[in-house]
Amino acid sequence: MTQPVRRIIHIDMDAFYASVEQRDNPALRGRPVAVGRSQERGVVAAASYEARPFGVRSAMPSLLAQRRCPQLVFVPPRFEVYRAVSAQIHAIFARYTPLIQPLSLDEAYLDITQPLIRRASATAIAQEIRAAILAETGLTASAGISYNKFLAKLASDHNKPNGQFVIPPGAGQDFVAPLPVSAFHGIGPATARRMNALGIQTGADLRAFPPETLRQHFGKAAAFYHGIAHGEDTRPVEPDRPRKSLGKETTFDQDLIHDHDLNEALQILAEKVWAGCEKRGLSGRTITLKLRHADFSQLTRSLSRQTPVRDQAELLQAGLHLLRPLLPLQKSVRLLGITVSSLCDPQAASGAEQLSLLPSA
Numbered sequence: 458m459t460q461p462v463r464r465i466i467h468i469d470m471d472a473f474y475a476s477v478e479q480r481d482n483p484a485l486r487g488r489p490v491a492v493g494r495s496q497e498r499g500v501v502a503a504a505s506y507e508a509r510p511f512g513v514r515s516a517m518p519s520l521l522a523q524r525r526c527p528q529l530v531f532v533p534p535r536f537e538v539y540r541a542v543s544a545q546i547h548a549i550f551a552r553y554t555p556l557i558q559p560l561s562l563d564e565a566y567l568d569i570t571q572p573l574i575r576r577a578s579a580t581a582i583a584q585e586i587r588a589a590i591l592a593e594t595g596l597t598a599s600a601g602i603s604y605n606k607f608l609a610k611l612a613s614d615h616n617k618p619n620g621q622f623v624i625p626p627g628a629g630q631d632f633v634a635p636l637p638v639s640a641f642h643g644i645g646p647a648t649a650r651r652m653n654a655l656g657i658q659t660g661a662d663l664r665a666f667p668p669e670t671l672r673q674h675f676g677k678a679a680a681f682y683h684g685i686a687h688g689e690d691t692r693p694v695e696p697d698r699p700r701k702s703l704g705k706e707t708t709f710d711q712d713l714i715h716d717h718d719l720n721e722a723l724q725i726l727a728e729k730v731w732a733g734c735e736k737r738g739l740s741g742r743t744i745t746l747k748l749r750h751a752d753f754s755q756l757t758r759s760l761s762r763q764t765p766v767r768d769q770a771e772l773l774q775a776g777l778h779l780l781r782p783l784l785p786l787q788k789s790v791r792l793l794g795i796t797v798s799s800l801c802d803p804q805a806a807s808g809a810e811q812l813s814l815l816p817s818a
């Protein structure tokens with residue numbers, strides 16, 4: 458082997474936003490809490506463990522969450538506090554390794570193959586990190602320890618909350634075999650559905666599937682899927698680069714020609730992009746729409762606002778505003794994308810919220 462077996466820890470804070478709110482407000486402890494706005498278009502950003510038995514989940518519309526759990530307490534998000542805690546846990550990670558790759562404010566991969574502080578095992582390091590997080594922030598975290606990123610992330614879910622789990626070298630393939638492919642990080646809901654339609658339900662099914670057929674269906678991504686089914690993942694831990702934009706685009710299975718289909722597609726994209734903004738505690742002032750026709754001609758339209766978008770509805774509104782002049786469609790569309798840039802603190806946005814309560818001139 459040309460390189461030593463990697464040792465990767467995935468750290469994931471437990472019900473992060475909700476736990477921070479319960480930490481800072483004792484009246485919320487022991488109660489079902491949803492961080493998010495309760496209004497019509499609101500979405501649950503995080504649910505406390507007390508809310509989960511009711512079927513309340515993050516990314517769920519607030520109205521549905523309220524229906525499932527009438528005593529649910531909604532708390533507006535305080536991203537500046539979450540970012541401060543995120544910086545605290547990042548500082549703890551940095552005592553052990555410079556190779557830290559955050560996935561969001563509350564999750565990160567750490568490569569501790571050559572740790573800055575030697576300990577008997579990766580397990581011992583994960584335990585120390587979790588103990589330090591609890592001592593310094595008052596919050597619990599879970600950890601997954603393994604020989605690659607894919608397995609470490611799966612493992613951190615295994616003994617959640619406030620637990621950790623190791624998948625040792627050689628054990629990855631057996632660990633993933635019984636799990637549904639929809640549980641795999643890197644396989645999104647749409648891909649999972651396509652796999653299910655091909656008869657691939659579990660890791661074992663994915664492993665047994667002919668690699669060549671897999672490639673025909675999923676192109677370049679097939680190599681990654683084939684690897685993870687064998688418990689293999691060669692991606693290195695890549696330390697964070699500051700983000701300049703957050704966006705998503707989608708290539709349609711069939712080109713779209715009807716305006717209403719495009720509106721609908723934009724709605725789905727806006728939802729995903731906003732979820733990404735919330736996860737990272739970011740928003741932005743510039744919204745860009747990208748549209749590629751079936752003949753590969755492409756156009757982009759953008760607008761810049763005075764203040765960052767505040768919520769999913771505002772993002773969608775901006776996207777629709779950019780799309781409207783392009784309708785009715787002249788040519789069918791194969792790709793649609795929406796991006797938020799000029800990123801900044803969404804706190805600037807809550808200032809704008811105050812202003813918008815004033816009667817407009």
Ligand SMILES: [Mg+2]
Nearest residue numbers: 469470472563
């Ligand atoms: Mg978490």
